Amino acid sequence: MTVFTTRADTIYGVTFMVLAPESDYVKACTTPEQAAAVEAYIATTKKRTERERIADRRVTGVFSGSYAINPVSGTEIPVWISDYVLAGYGTGAIMAVPAHDSRDYAFAKHFGLDIIPLIEGCDVSEQSLDAKEGIMMNSGFLNGLTVKEAIAAAKKHISEKGIGRVKVNYRLRDAIFSRQRYWGEPFPVYYKEGLPYMLDESRLPLELPEVDKFLPTEKGEPPLGRAKNWYYPSPTLPKGEGESSKIDLQDISESQSPSPSGRAGEGPFPLELNTMPGFAGSSAYYLRYMDPKNDKALVSPEANGYWRNVDLYIGGTEHATGHLIYSRFWNKFLFDLGIVCEEEPFKKLINQGMIQGRSNFVYRIKDTNTFVSLNLKNQYETTQIHCDVNIVSNDVLDIEKFKAWRPEFADAQFILEYPNPTLPKGEGDTQYSKSEQSQDETISPPLEGTKGRYICGWAVEKMSKSMYNVVNPDDIVEKYGADTLRLYEMFLGPLEQSKPWDTNGIDGVHRFLKKLWSLFYKETNLLISNDASSAEELKTLHKTIKKITFDIENFSFNTSVSAFMICVNELFTLKCSKKEILEPLVILLAPFAPHIAEELYHILGNHGTVCDAAFPICNESYLVESSVKYPISFNGKVRFMLELPADMPKEEVEKTAMTNEQTIKQLAGATPKKVIVVPGKIVNIVC
RNA sequence: GCCCGGAUGGUGGAAUGGUAGACACGAAGGACUUAAAAUCCUUUGGCUUCACGGCUGUGCGGGUUCAAGUCCCGCUUCGGGUACCA
Numbered sequence A: 001m002t003v004f005t006t007r008a009d010t011i012y013g014v015t016f017m018v019l020a021p022e023s024d025y026v027k028a029c030t031t032p033e034q035a036a037a038v039e040a041y042i043a044t045t046k047k048r049t050e051r052e053r054i055a056d057r058r059v060t061g062v063f064s065g066s067y068a069i070n071p072v073s074g075t076e077i078p079v080w081i082s083d084y085v086l087a088g089y090g091t092g093a094i095m096a097v098p099a100h101d102s103r104d105y106a107f108a109k110h111f112g113l114d115i116i117p118l119i120e121g122c123d124v125s126e127q128s129l130d131a132k133e134g135i136m137m138n139s140g141f142l143n144g145l146t147v148k149e150a151i152a153a154a155k156k157h158i159s160e161k162g163i164g165r166v167k168v169n170y171r172l173r174d175a176i177f178s179r180q181r182y183w184g185e186p187f188p189v190y191y192k193e194g195l196p197y198m199l200d201e202s203r204l205p206l207e208l209p210e211v212d213k214f215l216p217t218e219k220g221e222p223p224l225g226r227a228k229n230w231y232y233p234s235p236t237l238p239k240g241e242g243e244s245s246k247i248d249l250q251d252i253s254e255s256q257s258p259s260p261s262g263r264a265g266e267g268p269f270p271l272e273l274n275t276m277p278g279f280a281g282s283s284a285y286y287l288r289y290m291d292p293k294n295d296k297a298l299v300s301p302e303a304n305g306y307w308r309n310v311d312l313y314i315g316g317t318e319h320a321t322g323h324l325i326y327s328r329f330w331n332k333f334l335f336d337l338g339i340v341c342e343e344e345p346f347k348k349l350i351n352q353g354m355i356q357g358r359s360n361f362v363y364r365i366k367d368t369n370t371f372v373s374l375n376l377k378n379q380y381e382t383t384q385i386h387c388d389v390n391i392v393s394n395d396v397l398d399i400e401k402f403k404a405w406r407p408e409f410a411d412a413q414f415i416l417e418y419p420n421p422t423l424p425k426g427e428g429d430t431q432y433s434k435s436e437q438s439q440d441e442t443i444s445p446p447l448e449g450t451k452g453r454y455i456c457g458w459a460v461e462k463m464s465k466s467m468y469n470v471v472n473p474d475d476i477v478e479k480y481g482a483d484t485l486r487l488y489e490m491f492l493g494p495l496e497q498s499k500p501w502d503t504n505g506i507d508g509v510h511r512f513l514k515k516l517w518s519l520f521y522k523e524t525n526l527l528i529s530n531d532a533s534s535a536e537e538l539k540t541l542h543k544t545i546k547k548i549t550f551d552i553e554n555f556s557f558n559t560s561v562s563a564f565m566i567c568v569n570e571l572f573t574l575k576c577s578k579k580e581i582l583e584p585l586v587i588l589l590a591p592f593a594p595h596i597a598e599e600l601y602h603i604l605g606n607h608g609t610v611c612d613a614a615f616p617i618c619n620e621s622y623l624v625e626s627s628v629k630y631p632i633s634f635n636g637k638v639r640f641m642l643e644l645p646a647d648m649p650k651e652e653v654e655k656t657a658m659t660n661e662q663t664i665k666q667l668a669g670a671t672p673k674k675v676i677v678v679p680g681k682i683v684n685i686v687c
Numbered sequence B: 001g002c003c004c005g006g007a008u009g010g011u012g013g014a015a016u017g018g019u020a021g022a023c024a025c026g027a028a029g030g031a032c033u034u035a036a037a038a039u040c041c042u043u044u045g046g047c048u049u050c051a052c053g054g055c056u057g058u059g060c061g062g063g064u065u066c067a068a069g070u071c072c073c074g075c076u077u078c079g080g081g082u083a084c085c086a
Helices: A008-013 A025-029 A032-047 A050-055 A102-111 A147-161 A278-282 A301-307 A317-321 A323-336 A374-379 A399-405 A473-480 A482-491 A506-520 A535-553 A557-573 A579-589 A594-603 A650-659 A661-667
Strands: A016-019 A062-069 A076-081 A093-096 A189-192 A195-198 A313-315 A349-351 A355-365 A370-372 A382-387 A413-415 A457-461 A627-634 A637-645 A674-678 A682-686
Touching: A008 A147, A016 A025, A016 A102, A025 A062, A025 A076, A032 A062, A032 A076, A093 A102, A278 A323, A313 A323, A355 A374, A370 A374, A473 A482, A473 A506, A482 A506, A482 A557, A482 A594, A506 A557, A506 A579, A506 A594, A535 A557, A535 A579, A557 A579, A579 A594, A627 A650, A627 A661, A637 A650, A637 A661, A650 A661, A650 A674, A650 A682, A661 A682
Parallel strands: A016 A076, A313 A349, A370 A413, A627 A682
Antiparallel strands: A016 A093, A062 A076, A189 A195, A355 A370, A355 A382, A355 A457, A627 A637, A674 A682
16 A cells, blocks of 8 residues: 655654545455445445535544554554545555644544654643654654654655655646636637647637627526637638638537537537636736737847846735736746746735724624624624624714614614623723734723713724725825825835724824925915025935935835935924925925825926936935944943044044043943944943 | 744834834823914833932843844744645
C-alpha cells in the first residue's frame, strides 16, 4: 500500500493506517469477520456528500480486520477505514501519526489506538503537536535530529532503500475562469460529442454575438444562448465559408449548457456559452497600453522593450489572489513565447488596507416581531439581525425609520432601555474601548440619555451591502468636500493597514484646509504679497518639500498630511502670505488635495492647470542649521539640553559638555567612565 | 496547522539604534459673542511634588549596546489569508 506524506520524519510514530471508504484496497483488506461492519460503514458514508463530510467533524470509522507492516520500523499496524481520508487526494490512504496530526489524534483517542510522541519534551495528553519543530525521539535513526533535518534524512533513507520515492505534489487552484453573463471575452471553444475543442487559429478573433436581451434564456442558459448564429460551422472549413448558412443554435443541440453535447461528424458545432471574467482582459491590458494602435501584434518588441513592465501595482487582497495570478501566468506564458521581454508583469505590489464597516445589530426575540434593546437582550432568547447603519445614530435606533425600512418590520414592537438602566456599577463612568469588547457582540457605550431608547449592538466587519453597513462618501463630500475626504483617507494611517471607517477626526483635516485658505484670504481680501521671504519661511517650505518628496517615494501619505499641517501651522504663526512660499506649497499639495490646489494656483495668478507645474525641488541650503541642541544624557537618560554651534568639533563638544555646571552637578563628584559624543546628535556620559 | 501582518496615551497614529508619543481627534480651561456656531490661546501618557524636579513608561521574558519602540533569541496575544490536502 502506498501512502503520501509530507512528514516522513514521523514514520516511527505511525500506529495505524486509514483508507478512504472509496479506496480500492478496502475490499482486499476487509476480513470476513469485519465484512458486515465495513459494509455498513461504507453504506452510511455513501449517503453523505463530500461537503457534508467536510463540514461534519464527528469521528467515524471501522476496522478492516487487516494489518500492515511499517517498512521503516517493521512494526505491525492495524488498517482502518474512515471518511476523514479523502479518496481524491494522494493515494486515498494515509499513515496515521496521532501524536503529531490533529485529525489522526482525534481518531486515535476515539478508538483507543496508540499514540507515540516523537518530539522531546512534548505533551500529547490533551492534543497533538502538529508544529514542525523540536528534537526527534522514539524514532530509530532519526533520534536527536531536528524536525527539519529528520524530514530530509527520512526522505534520503526511503529513497535509498527503495521503500518509496520523493515527489513534489502540486495543487491546482480552482480557476473559476468563466461567467454566465454576456459581457466578457467569449471562449474560442466548440463542443463535439460533448467534448471541448479549441477553434482553429484562423477563426480568431471570436467576437461576441448579437443577442436580443442580455438575460439568461428560458432554459436557464447564459445570455449567449440567445444568439442566433452562435455555432462553429466546421473545424475543417477556413474562415468565411459556411458562415452564411443560418442555423439556429437550438436546432443543433437541445441542451447546450452546462453540458453541451454537440454532434459528431463535420459540424456545425455549438460554441461555449459562458464568457471570460474581468481577469481575462485585464491580464494583458498593461501590454496593450504600451502599443495601443498596433493592429499587427499585441505589442511590438520596440514598444515593449521601451516600457518593459509596470512599476507599481496597487490593489486589494482580492486582486492579489485573483487578477495577479492570471496576469502573472499570462505574462510568463508570453515571456516563454518570446513576445514580452520581462518575466514578471509588475515590479512592485502594494495591497492597500481595507476600509472596514461598523455594523449595527437589532435583537429580535425568537418567534416574535418584538425587538429588545441591547442591554436587556440577555433576558430573552434573541436572534441578532443586521440593521442599516444609516437609520442608527450613536447606536441609537430611529424606530420610525426602522419600521419603514422593511415591510416585515412595519408592525414591530420594541422593548426599550429601562427608565433607569441597571448597568453594572462603574460602567457608566468609564470610557469604553474596543479592546474591551468581545468580538461578535458588543456592549454599547453607556451613553447618557439612553433611557427609553432602543440601543443597537455593533461590530467591525467587512463593508458590504448584505451587512447594511455601507456608508456613502457622498455625505462626507457634501459636508466637507472631496479634498477633505481624500486627505482624511490618507491621514487615517499607513496605506497597507485596514481599519474601520470612523469619521472622528475628519474635522482636523478640514480645519487644515481652512487654515491654508486663511493664508490667502482674510474674509474676502486677498492677502498675497510679492515680498521677499525670510530665512525662516524658506526653511519651513523646503523642509516640507523634502519630507513630501521622501514620503511620496515611500507611500507614506499619512505622514505627508501631517507635514502639510506642520507647514501651514508654521506659516500661520509667521503670518506668511507670500507668493514665493505659497506657490510651491500649492503645487506640492496638488496630488493630495487637487481641487483646492488648483483653485489656489489660479488665485496666485497662474493659468493652465497646477498638474502641469514643475514639482518643487528642495534646496538643502535653506535647511542648514547654525546651532544644534544637544541632549546631554547620563547613562542613556537625558537630563538637559545644551545648544552648541553646529560646526563645533567632537572634542570641543565633549569639553564644553564636561565643564558645564549642570554636568558637574549631575556627576556629583564622580568621575565619568566614558563619554560618547555623536556630532550633531547626542552626548552620553557613562558614570 | 501553515503563510503574512500587527501590539506605542482616552482614540487614529509618529519616531535613518540617539530627547518616545510628531500630527490630528477627543477632553479640560480661557478669549471673542447678547447667545451659539466659527475662530483663536493654554493644558493634556501615568505616578509624585506648592514648585524646580523626580520616578515610571512602547504586549511579556531574556540578550546585544554607551544608548533599544527600533537589532537578536524565546513567548503571549490580536487580525488577515488558507486548509479534513496527510
